[in-house]
Amino acid sequence: MRLYYVPGACSLSPHIVLRETGLTAELSRVTFAGDTRTTEHGEDFFEVNPKGGYVPALRLDSGEVIAEGVAIVQYIADQAPESHLVPPPATMEHYRLLEWLTYISSEVHKGFGPLFRPDLPEEEKTRVIDRLKTRYAYIDAALAGKEYLNGAYGIADAYAYTIFRWSPRGDIDLTAYPNISAFMVRMEGREAVQMALTEEGLEPLMG
Numbered sequence: 001m002r003l004y005y006v007p008g009a010c011s012l013s014p015h016i017v018l019r020e021t022g023l024t025a026e027l028s029r030v031t032f033a034g035d036t037r038t039t040e041h042g043e044d045f046f047e048v049n050p051k052g053g054y055v056p057a058l059r060l061d062s063g064e065v066i067a068e069g070v071a072i073v074q075y076i077a078d079q080a081p082e083s084h085l086v087p088p089p090a091t092m093e094h095y096r097l098l099e100w101l102t103y104i105s106s107e108v109h110k111g112f113g114p115l116f117r118p119d120l121p122e123e124e125k126t127r128v129i130d131r132l133k134t135r136y137a138y139i140d141a142a143l144a145g146k147e148y149l150n151g152a153y154g155i156a157d158a159y160a161y162t163i164f165r166w167s168p169r170g171d172i173d174l175t176a177y178p179n180i181s182a183f184m185v186r187m188e189g190r191e192a193v194q195m196a197l198t199e200e201g202l203e204p205l206m207g
Helices: 012-021 069-078 092-116 122-142 155-164 178-188 191-199
Strands: 002-005 026-033 036-039 057-059
Touching (some): 069 092
Parallel strands (some): 002 026
Antiparallel strands (some): 002 057
């Protein structure tokens, strides 16, 4: 397998899951330069992922490519069921996992999108951040009395951790959300997270 990534982007989530499973996968960093996307292996990334040239993408040994983060983390976890990163199918715990993955994707991950625009008007930026803060408050309340989102550690936690690392872009102070802050510290104590951060040249967010 080959995982295409950009340091600190949402591709960090499947990278963490890979390290949690212990599966072997080659990393291929993608470089953005104007309208071009090239990989460190000399590929045109638009040919790897024609849906927009965004990361992550996972090339399987068969040559097939999966190019959506939520699908990628589920695929990786399914290759190592002994890691227990997803609950058994057709259980309420599994549906709750899908619920969390969808919420993070549509309400938090997507919510950060406008903040990556350098031309975003200040008034709109304020509205975007305010919406994100309501999502943070919901997740903070959901984490009360729990170490991880779905109770047991799993792929949704790797995804949430990755997106919460973007908090400084929205000037969102994590100390205002004590359960999220504790979650982030807990995540950065995991060996797999430390390995992924090191391999991408990133520093822990929580110091």
